[in-house]
Amino acid sequence: xxxxxxxxxxxxxxxxxxxxxxxxxxxxxxxxxxxxxxxxxxxxxxxxxxxxxxxxxxxxxxxxxxxxxxxxxxxxxxxxxxxxxxxxxxxxxxxxxxxxxxxxxxxxxxxxxxxxxxxxxxxxxxxxxxxxxxxxxxxxxxxxxxxxxxxxxxxxxxxxxxxxxxxxxxxxxxxxxx
Amino acid sequence: xxxxxxxxxxxxxxxxxxxxxxxxxxxxxxxxxxxxxxxxxxxxxxxxxxxxxxxxxxxxxxxxxxxxxxxxxxxxxxxxxxxxxxxxxxxxxxxxxxxxxxxxxxxxxxxxxxxxxxxxxxxxxxxxxxxxxxxxxxxxxxxxxxxxxxxxxxxxxxxxxxxxxxxxxxxxxxxxxxxxxxxxxxxxxxxxxxxxxxxxxxxxxxxxxxxxxxxxxxxxxxxxxxxxxxxxxxxxxxxxxxxxxxxxxxxxxxxxxxxxxxxxxxxxxxxxxxxxxxxxxxxxxxxxxxxxxxxxxxxxxxxxxxxxxxxxxxxxxxxxxxxxxxxxxxxxxxxxxxxxxxxxxxxxxxxxxxxxxxxxxxxxxxxxxxxxxxxxxxxxxxxxxxxxxxxxxxxxxxxxxxxxxxxxxxxxxxxxxxxxxxxxxxxxxxxxxxxxxxxxxxxxxxxxxxxxxxxxxxxxxxxxxxxxxxxxxxxxxxxxxxxxxxxxxxxxxxxxxxxxxxxxxxxxxxxxxxxxxxxxxxxxxxxxxxxxxxxxxxxxxxxxxxxxxxxxxxxxxxxxxxxxxxxxxxxxx
Numbered sequence: 001x002x003x004x005x006x007x008x009x010x011x012x013x014x015x016x017x018x019x020x021x022x023x024x025x026x027x028x029x030x031x032x033x034x035x036x037x038x039x040x041x042x043x044x045x046x047x048x049x050x051x052x053x054x055x056x057x058x059x060x061x062x063x064x065x066x067x068x069x070x071x072x073x074x075x076x077x078x079x080x081x082x083x084x085x086x087x088x089x090x091x092x093x094x095x096x097x098x099x100x101x102x103x104x105x106x107x108x109x110x111x112x113x114x115x116x117x118x119x120x121x122x123x124x125x126x127x128x129x130x131x132x133x134x135x136x137x138x139x140x141x142x143x144x145x146x147x148x149x150x151x152x153x154x155x156x157x158x159x160x161x162x163x164x165x166x167x168x169x170x171x172x173x174x175x176x177x178x
Numbered sequence: 179x180x181x182x183x184x185x186x187x188x189x190x191x192x193x194x195x196x197x198x199x200x201x202x203x204x205x206x207x208x209x210x211x212x213x214x215x216x217x218x219x220x221x222x223x224x225x226x227x228x229x230x231x232x233x234x235x236x237x238x239x240x241x242x243x244x245x246x247x248x249x250x251x252x253x254x255x256x257x258x259x260x261x262x263x264x265x266x267x268x269x270x271x272x273x274x275x276x277x278x279x280x281x282x283x284x285x286x287x288x289x290x291x292x293x294x295x296x297x298x299x300x301x302x303x304x305x306x307x308x309x310x311x312x313x314x315x316x317x318x319x320x321x322x323x324x325x326x327x328x329x330x331x332x333x334x335x336x337x338x339x340x341x342x343x344x345x346x347x348x349x350x351x352x353x354x355x356x357x358x359x360x361x362x363x364x365x366x367x368x369x370x371x372x373x374x375x376x377x378x379x380x381x382x383x384x385x386x387x388x389x390x391x392x393x394x395x396x397x398x399x400x401x402x403x404x405x406x407x408x409x410x411x412x413x414x415x416x417x418x419x420x421x422x423x424x425x426x427x428x429x430x431x432x433x434x435x436x437x438x439x440x441x442x443x444x445x446x447x448x449x450x451x452x453x454x455x456x457x458x459x460x461x462x463x464x465x466x467x468x469x470x471x472x473x474x475x476x477x478x479x480x481x482x483x484x485x486x487x488x489x490x491x492x493x494x495x496x497x498x499x500x501x502x503x504x505x506x507x508x509x510x511x512x513x514x515x516x517x518x519x520x521x522x523x524x525x526x527x528x529x530x531x532x533x534x535x536x537x538x539x540x541x542x543x544x545x546x547x548x549x550x551x552x553x554x555x556x557x558x559x560x561x562x563x564x565x566x567x568x569x570x571x572x573x574x575x576x577x578x579x580x581x582x583x584x585x586x587x588x589x590x591x592x593x594x595x596x597x598x599x600x601x602x603x604x605x606x607x608x609x610x611x612x613x614x615x616x617x618x619x620x621x622x623x624x625x626x627x628x629x630x631x632x633x634x635x636x637x638x639x640x641x642x643x644x645x646x647x648x649x650x651x652x653x654x655x656x657x658x659x660x661x662x663x664x665x666x667x668x669x670x671x672x673x674x675x676x677x678x679x680x681x682x683x684x685x686x687x688x689x690x691x692x693x694x695x696x697x698x699x700x701x702x703x704x705x706x707x708x709x710x711x712x713x714x715x716x717x718x719x720x721x722x723x724x725x726x727x728x729x730x731x732x733x734x735x736x737x738x739x740x741x742x743x744x745x746x747x748x749x750x751x
Contacts, residue, residue: 130238136236138237
């Protein structure tokens with residue numbers, strides 16, 4: 001066995017391994033640098049996300065507050081409309097002389113309500129519809145079809161396309177038609 | 179997959195689920211946690227439920243139904259949209275809707291539920307409830323009593339304490355009082371009593387009376403309850419005042435735009451809690467009578483009760499709470515929302531069933547058999563034989579599961595058959611079988627022909643935790659038995675026809691069994707493939723006879739019958 005040649009082989013081998021290790025080290029250093037850059041970027045991104053989340057959270061709070069204010073406004077409009085609606089119903093039966101005046105007030109309020117997206121449903125003389133109306137009572141009136149709305153106790157309210165109150169109605173219960 | 183709990187109530191229903199360590203009450207598709215128990219068909223022809231169906235009920239009675247829970251388990255039908263439905267079918271429609279709401283909320287398919295029923299529901303009603311769940315596509319292996327569920331909602335945190343609890347469930351239309359016993363984590367229903375005509379609506383009516391009286395005192399005019407607007411305002415004001423007085427000692431009621439003496443006026447009156455309490459005291463005391471009756475039924479006294487659970491919206495009224503507290507001189511517990519306690523308990527039971535809560539760490543429920551179970555017999559009274567007497571085998575309020583038996587003897591000379599009737603009744607003093615409800619019957623044959631009174635027949639009833647009833651009749655001298663099982667998950671109409679083939683378990687332990695094993699197994703296999711026919715009946719009869727002779731160790735007769743069976747099987751093929 002040629003010991004010298006073997007030793008040479010071994011020395012060559014260890015040299016190659018060291019060289020390979022240096023290459024690997026360089027590659028890994030480069031990779032680490034890349035990762036470090038990415039981490040930095042991501043930290044920046046995370047900071048931005050946190051900042052945005054804070055902003056969203058604040059906006060949500062504001063939105064909630066605005067929604068509450070809008071709901072209160074809608075409720076206020078409805079309370080006023082209902083109050084005058086009852087006066088209107090009363091004046092029709094008891095004080096016809098002020099009927100036109102109250103009617104005009106109702107119309108004015110309705111116009112204002114429409115501007116903010118509140119729509120009134122007064123379904124008198126229409127056919128009852130489950131999705132829009134709530135039956136409070138029934139009467140039997142000859143000459144009217146079954147389920148025709150004879151009277152509206154409270155009007156229906158639609159806000160931005162959503163029914164927030166069904167109209168409370170009295171319908172005709174024509175037993176012969178059932 | 180989640181298992182939900184459903185409180186399927188007469189007037190309202192609620193759903194809940196146990197998730198992430200807590201019970202969540204699931205809102206319906208309108209966002210409400212309470213769903214009116216109404217089913218209807220809308221003007222567009224769609225099926226509607228809850229609030230929508232309720233809102234059309236008055237004017238479209240032909241297309242809307244409510245209170246169908248009261249008809250569960252009866253033969254009465256419910257008319258809806260020109261069609262006749264069975265009560266369980268309508269319940270199934272509502273259950274299907276509630277299932278849909280839960281699926282929408284949880285974003286997963288729901289296939290199983292635990293449903294609650296009143297403690298006094300009889301077997302037919304419980305079976306009908308389970309059938310409704312099945313029709314709705316819900317697996318419902320467990321139904322539990324409403325007070326038991328309510329107590330679970332409270333009791334899950336108190337499983338280490340051994341105590342007796344009174345559940346006082348005062349809802350909108352009914353009052354139910356139940357006594358439960360908790361012992362080392364086991365929850366046992368001891369007794370239950372109720373008043374189906376006493377509820378929160380009576381308190382509203384009393385408040386309306388106070389308002390009407392005070393408005394009269396102030397204005398000298400009666401409120402016209404025939405005027406729908408007046409009535410609607412009065413109802414609204416009464417409900418608000420009732421709620422206010424649960425928190426404050428005095429409240430102001432304002433009635434706007436009320437027509438009085440031909441004028442449109444606003445009127446205000448003050449009502450004190452004391453005035454309201456004086457007005458409703460008779461109702462509150464009526465509830466005390468119910469408590470006393472429930473306790474008396476089981477021989478209990480106030481001292482036997484450790485604390486009281488308040489369930490149902492009416493228990494929010496302070497005078498109700500204080501009355502119960504003072505009457506029993508016990509602590510009352512009110513920490514669970516009284517409207518939701520039942521469905522919350524059902525959700526906890528559902529979680530136990532699904533393995534989400536381990537049974538070792540939770541309460542175990544035992545319920546009571548809610549009625550007396552017995553059979554019709556002949557009894558000697560003053561030297562005369564009287565037929566049709568009800569002989570009770572399992573007594574009402576016995577803790578279940580339970581098995582009880584009685585020994586009877588043949589009533590006539592050389593009697594070879596005996597008709598076994600299974601009756602149930604809530605009446606503890608029921609004497610005549612005809613006054614009870616017949617829930618099943620079957621024939622015990624092959625009684626050795628001997629003089630009357632010489633053959634003893636043992637009749638054994640079992641009632642399991644799910645309310646399934648098993649009745650077994652056995653000729654003691656021969657071991658010959660027949661039995662019937664009355665299961666819940668089947669249609670009640672099928673129950674009485676559900677007589678199972680004779681089961682003679684004893685024959686397998688006899689010496690001759692091995693010799694005829696092949697023939698018996700082969701014949702039984704063949705039997706399963708046959709439709710209802712005379713041949714099938716004949717084969718069943720022969721098989722029973724063969725088993726009978728195996729028990730009697732009569733090889734000759736067994737050989738003969740075996741030959742007949744083989745001949746018959748050849749004929750069939």
